[in-house]
Amino acid sequence: MSVASVVAQLFGGTPPFSVEAFDGSVVTPPANSPAGEITLKILTPDALVRVLRRPGELGLVRAFVAGDIDLDGDLDALFDLEVPPLGQLFTPTNAGELLRLIGAKALRPLAPPRVEARQRGALHSRRRDRDAISHHYDVSNRFYEMVLGPSMTYSCAVFADPDDSLEVAQRRKVDLICRKLDLRPGMRLLDVGCGWGAMAIHAATHYGVSVVGVTLSTAQQAYATARARELGVGQLCEFRLQDFRDVRDGPFDAISSIGMSEHVGRRSLAPYAQQMFDLLAPGGRFLNHAIGRPISMKDDPRPTRLSEAWRQTQVAWGLRGPSRVRSEFIERYVFPDGELHDVGVMVSLFQAHGLEVRHLESLREHYALTLRHWVENLMKRFDEAAEEVGVERARVWRLYMAGSAVNFERHHLEIHQILTVKPVRGSAAVPLRPHFEPEF
Numbered sequence: 001m002s003v004a005s006v007v008a009q010l011f012g013g014t015p016p017f018s019v020e021a022f023d024g025s026v027v028t029p030p031a032n033s034p035a036g037e038i039t040l041k042i043l044t045p046d047a048l049v050r051v052l053r054r055p056g057e058l059g060l061v062r063a064f065v066a067g068d069i070d071l072d073g074d075l076d077a078l079f080d081l082e083v084p085p086l087g088q089l090f091t092p093t094n095a096g097e098l099l100r101l102i103g104a105k106a107l108r109p110l111a112p113p114r115v116e117a118r119q120r121g122a123l124h125s126r127r128r129d130r131d132a133i134s135h136h137y138d139v140s141n142r143f144y145e146m147v148l149g150p151s152m153t154y155s156c157a158v159f160a161d162p163d164d165s166l167e168v169a170q171r172r173k174v175d176l177i178c179r180k181l182d183l184r185p186g187m188r189l190l191d192v193g194c195g196w197g198a199m200a201i202h203a204a205t206h207y208g209v210s211v212v213g214v215t216l217s218t219a220q221q222a223y224a225t226a227r228a229r230e231l232g233v234g235q236l237c238e239f240r241l242q243d244f245r246d247v248r249d250g251p252f253d254a255i256s257s258i259g260m261s262e263h264v265g266r267r268s269l270a271p272y273a274q275q276m277f278d279l280l281a282p283g284g285r286f287l288n289h290a291i292g293r294p295i296s297m298k299d300d301p302r303p304t305r306l307s308e309a310w311r312q313t314q315v316a317w318g319l320r321g322p323s324r325v326r327s328e329f330i331e332r333y334v335f336p337d338g339e340l341h342d343v344g345v346m347v348s349l350f351q352a353h354g355l356e357v358r359h360l361e362s363l364r365e366h367y368a369l370t371l372r373h374w375v376e377n378l379m380k381r382f383d384e385a386a387e388e389v390g391v392e393r394a395r396v397w398r399l400y401m402a403g404s405a406v407n408f409e410r411h412h413l414e415i416h417q418i419l420t421v422k423p424v425r426g427s428a429a430v431p432l433r434p435h436f437e438p439e440f
Contacts, residue, residue, distance in 0.1 A: 001097040003042055015040075016081060017073075023101070035081060038073040048102050049110055058328040064399065065113040065333065065392050075402045115392045117336040124265040124337065126243050130216045132336040133263065137217035143389045144196070146381045147374050147397065152196035152223070155259035155289060156367040156415050166373040169366075174202040177256055180359065180419050181285045183207040187253040190214070190279060192244045193260025197224025197237065204228070204236035212252070214242040245271065250279035255286040261346075262291050265339050269346075273353040283424040286355060291367075292414045293340040333396045343416045355420035364408055367415045371405035 002025030008015050017038040019027040022045065029036045042048070047068035051059040063069045071078065117135045121128040141152075148154055149166050157169035158176055177199065183189065185208030191200045194213025201224075203209050215221050221241045228237035244260075245268075255276055264272045276286050330338065347357050378385060378397055386394040407413040 001101070003048070003101055006048075006098065006101070007040065007042070017077075035077040038071060038075070038077055041070040041072065042068075043070060044068045045102050046110055048098065052098065052102070053109060056328075058332070061329045061333065061399075062110075062112055062116070065115065065395055066110075067391065067395070075399070076406055079403060079406045112332075113392045115390065115396060116332050119336050124268050126245070128337065129243070129263065132338075133216040134218070135336055136334065137215075138219045139393060140389050141196070141219050141223050143385055143393075146385050146388070147378050149373070149377060151198055152227075153198040154195055156363050157370045157373075158363060158366055159369055162369060166370070166377075169370070170198065171202070174199045175206070177258065177287055177289065177417070178203050178207055180287055180417070181254040181256060183209050183254060185209065188212070188251075190247065190250075190252040190255045192255060192257040192276075193263070194220070194224060194239060195258070196220050197227050197239060199256055199258055200224065200237050200239070201228050201231055201233055204233040205231065209236070209254075211237045212247075212249075213237065213239045214244055214247060215239070216241065216243060245275060247275070247279060251281035251284065252279055253281050253284050255280055255284070256289075257287070258289040259291070261288055262335070262338050262340060265337060266341070269341065269349055270353070273349050273355065276350075277354045277422060280355075280422045282422055284422050286350075286420045286422070288346065288350070288418045288420070290346070290416065290418075291340055292343045292346070292416060294411065294414055295342045295344070330400070334400045340413075343414060343418070346416075346418060350418065350420050354422065356423050357418060357420050359417075359419040361417045363415045363417065364411065364413070367413075368405050368408040371401050371408065375401045375405060 003021035003023050004019040004025035004027040005013075007019045007021075008027045014030055015027060016029050016033045016035040017040055018029060018036070019025075019040050019042065021042040046066070047063040050063040050066070050068060053059065054062065060069075064071070117132070119128055119132060121131075144152060144154070149170075151167050151170035153170040153174070156173065157166060158173040159169045160172065164172075181189070183203055187207075187209045189200070189203055189209045189211045191203075191211055191213040194200055194215050197213060197220075200211040200213040204211050213224060215224075218241060221239050224237070224239040225234070228234045228239070257276070261269075261272065276288075280286055343360070343362075347360065351357055375398070378394070378401065382394060382398070385397075404413065408415070
């Protein structure tokens with residue numbers, strides 16, 4: 001039995017993609033296979049060891065990240081495959097042959113790739129959240145420049161046309177948020193999870209507001225501070241290394257939270273909403289821009305109470321769409337402790353804490369386009385990116401962004417902007433028909 005034939009057995013002897021293995025064996029797919037352009041390369045016996053010891057997603061991911069397996073071709077077709085249970089590899093018929101192929105290595109455990117997160121402490125404690133953010137963001141500002149482009153904006157762009165450049169679309173996104181918040185000179189803006197400062201710097205430059213940006217990433221805080229000074233708005237922008245739960249110097253006239261609440265976690269969502277309400281001035285606006293996971297009756301046909309909705313939103317960035325089971329790939333390699341929440345739950349939560357929801361917008365297709373740009377940027381400079389942050393992390397990003405693009409395109413993931421206001425009795429804080437179209 002050859003290594004390639006072992007993989008072929010999973011698919012009844014004819015896999016939908018090509019297989020090339022370290023022992024020289026090759027298996028080709030049938031003609032017109034939808035994944036026929038993909039080649040799975042099994043480069044070392046360690047690939048089989050990892051799958052043998054951890055059958056399922058984690059074993060495969062570890063083998064890919066470690067470089068024990070590789071994938072050639074367009075990965076989109078990969079996410080359409082229905083892969084049979086890996087346990088089928090280990091039948092009494094072929095177990096002995098597998099051990100022969102692997103050798104004595106099968107008896108010893110392999111260390112996971114170095115970039116695998118190892119979270120410790122209470123879930124969503126301040127220290128653990130800081131470690132989770134550092135795992136993803138404190139890797140290299142130069143690496144993020146390669147992937148995100150000059151805007152250094154790590155969230156969904158807004159395209160007027162699919163042919164827009166990523167830079168123009170990202171500028172349009174932050175300006176759209178500024179307009180939704182009705183920013184004006186002299187206002188105070190809190191930017192929660194400020195990233196590398198794009199929103200804060202745009203608001204200070206074009207709307208004359210004073211901005212406090214908070215982040216848990218030391219790399220982001222240093223970059224944003226330097227960038228604001230370079231662009232001449234350092235006096236209007238203060239970037240803090242601070243947990244949103246520790247901000248005490250409200251009130252603010254407006255608050256933006258762009259791609260941050262995904263890190264908050266279900267247990268902290270109520271305190272998060274309450275903190276936004278408490279920090280906002282009466283009549284002030286709060287905009288939450290976040291990825292979510294759709295809930296359908298296919299998830300659970302029973303009537304959905306709020307508690308049941310919470311249970312259903314326990315996250316999901318699996319490579320084949322929504323699932324109540326956390327993706328071990330995303331959890332261990334991309335966003336440790338990240339949680340996605342259904343937009344309906346978020347709307348109910350904000351209103352339950354006194355914030356009136358005035359506008360909701362879905363940008364799902366825009367995020368798919370954004371991710372396609374990021375994937376293209378990475379692949380154009382993959383060798384350079386791998387040299388900067390290590391090939392393991394570069395491989396993680398290739399898989400994570402390609403899979404995310406597919407999931408947005410197929411409505412397994414969503415992205416919404418929710419605009420809320422802290423009501424003022426007897427006055428209308430938001431026009432009845434607000435004009436949000438940006439200039440860019």
